[in-house]
Amino acid sequence: MQSTTPQLTDLYARASGARLDSKCPSGPMSERWDKHRFELKLINPANKRKFHVLVVGTGLAGASAAASLAELGYKVSVFCIHDSPRRAHSIAAQGGINAAKNYPNDGDSIRRLFYDTVKGGDFRARESNVYRLAQVSNNIIDQCVAQGVPFAREYGGLLDNRSFGGAQVSRTFYARGQTGQQLLLGAYQALMRQVGLGRVALHARHEMLDLVVVDGVARGIVTRDVVSGEIESHAGDAVLLCTGGYGNVFFLSTNAKKSNVTAAWRAHKRGALFANPCFTQIHPTCIPVSGSHQSKLTLMSESLRNDGRVWVPRNKGDKRSPDAIPEAERDYYLERRYPSFGNLVPRDIASRAAKQMVDEGRGVGGNGMSVFLDFRDAIARDGESKIRERYGNLFQMYERITDDDPYRVPMRIYPAVHYTMGGVWVDYNLESTIPGLFVLGEANFSDHGANRLGASALMQGLADGYFVIPYTIGAHFAARKLPKVSTDHESFREAESAVRGRVKKFLAADGRRSVDQFHRQLGLIMWDHCGMGRNEQGLLRALGQIRGLREEYHEDVRVLGENESVNMSLENAGRVADFFELAELMVIDALHRRESCGGHFREEYQTEEGEARRDDENFCYVAAWEHAQAGGAPRWTLHSEPLVFEEVKLTQRSYK
DSSP states (O other), X not given: OOOOOOOGGGSEEEOOSSOOOOOOOOSOGGGHHHHHHHHSOOOOHHHHTTOEEEEXXXXXXXXXXXXXXXXXXXXXXXXXXXXXXXGSGGGGOOSOEEOOOOTTOSSOOHHHHHHHHHHHTTTOSOHHHHHHHHHHHHHHHHHHHHTTOOOOBOTTSSBOOBOOTTOSSOOEEOOTTOHHHHHHHHHHHHHHHHHHTTSEEEETTEEEEEEEEETTEEEEXXXXXXXXXXXXXXXXXXXXXXXXXXXXXXXXXXXXTTOOSHHHHHHHHTTOOEEOTTOEEEEEEEOOOOOTTOSOOOBOOGGGGGTOEEEEESSTTOOSOGGGSOGGGEEOHHHHHOTTTGGGSOHHHHHHHHHHHHHTTOOBSTTSOBEEEEOHHHHHHHOHHHHHHHHHHHHHHHHHHHSOOTTTSOEEEEEEEEEEOOEEOOOTTSBOSSTTEEEOGGGBOTTTTTSOXXXXXXXXXXXXXXXXXXXXXXXXHHHSXXXXXXXXXXXXXXHHHHHHHHHHHHHHOBOSBOHHHHHHHHHHHHHHHHSSSBOHHHHHHHHHHHHHHHHXXXXXXXXXXXSSSOOHHHHHHHHHHHHHHHHHHHHHHHHHOOSOBTTBOBTTSBOTTSOBOXXXXXXXXXXXXXXXXXXXXXXXXXXXXXXXXXXXXXXXXOOO
């Protein structure tokens, strides 16, 4: 693999002129969403039937949006790459969903949830969006209870709550260790009700491979049927991308293997700005890597840190079994360093602390690349039956994977790539820089800043789908003239031709190496240089390696099979090609942001205590990147959206 180290000045251009308009309303923060909803133009029920909405993705954001829009009367077509919408990756969010109902009466409120989320994101999120998220959180719980989601209940009959990282209150609603699955089933049944009524056309096993823009407005998509290989065009009046995050750029992550960036990346290359791509979340509570054979990693829910205590031996190289290490020789390092929050510090802080323990030579396990998550004290306090009631399926999953019984010995955990805070840039209406293209859930950048608090992903997905997009999409239909277009339009023919050309090119690839070999190598570069710790020298080296490996990929990859059948080699070839381009932009974004904030930890910019040190004077903005093809290699222009903090004072984040 050839590698050339580029110069910083050659990486991107800065946009001149007006800055991005977030379309956030003015006035008191607590009144902005109500004010905005009132000012949005409405579509009467009869006219709603005239508009056709294409929804890509059937996770919590996609399923809830499709069901809600169809219930309002819009004609909806929904697309998913799985054989059933129920297989969307939202099922993997096991631990819970946040809401500010304050059932435990422990001091929670909408304002506190808002504050915790802004602080947890290290002051790199848009205040107006975060406050709206906190406002509608309570509606989400009511909606899901009405759908029959079996949330846990406490003795008096109220819904139960537990704590998650970055909060000192219990606001996380849960259904044992399968919250995401149960919430998705609720949204799925709402979606399938609309399918049964004929208001939603469901296209399973279809992957979006391009966005169609007509006269500057998103009007359709091009898909490939992953069973038959048929390339199809679909026209509509608006497109909703609800396709999740891009963590699989690292190859090893907690994401499902089918999770990818292609739909969002196709939109980016058609003109949608991509925001904060270097903001990726490393989750501290994952089953460690066990060998080069692995194709993904398994997340152990953050909810386990309610009762599990994280520790390592005090002495370097201590290889005794955990039960042989006395209490005095254990270092409960999160409790020691962050006494106010203890084991429930935010994910970025817990992840870096675990890495530090391992780097000091105090890691555990055969290769010393993990730390303990110990339930000994919780079992002694509450009894094994109570712990089994809270986390039984998680413990069972851990034992099946590791062959260790966590009721008897501590779990071994280590950080892994999990969630991506970056994504397609959207305004307050969830609309991208391409009119008519809306982006919901993890696929957009808007609500989490530089770090996401646990149990907030489910909250954002359902907030966007159930309670935001049904209002804001109406402004698109009411304010723009949308002449009828068909798939015979020249823009559809051009996009479909481009898709067929890419498919043909990959099938003609007759190199020596598999797609997975290249993907694994790319992931290792990203993990080593753009993972938990980043520095300028490593990022520049990574950029040269990525560019060299991408050239090699297109020259030496081998794609087996044909288009007219199930062909996972072909599917993955296109996704990995997009990951190569995304990886380059992630590294450029990390290089340009010369500060540390949340999950973006530049080693040159840290406090004396090893915490992230922001530079609010120079980097208090959203970095939104515009794509332009130049000489066959991607090039980007940086746009910025200033972040203004009116309600939460910019301070050094502390959880001590």
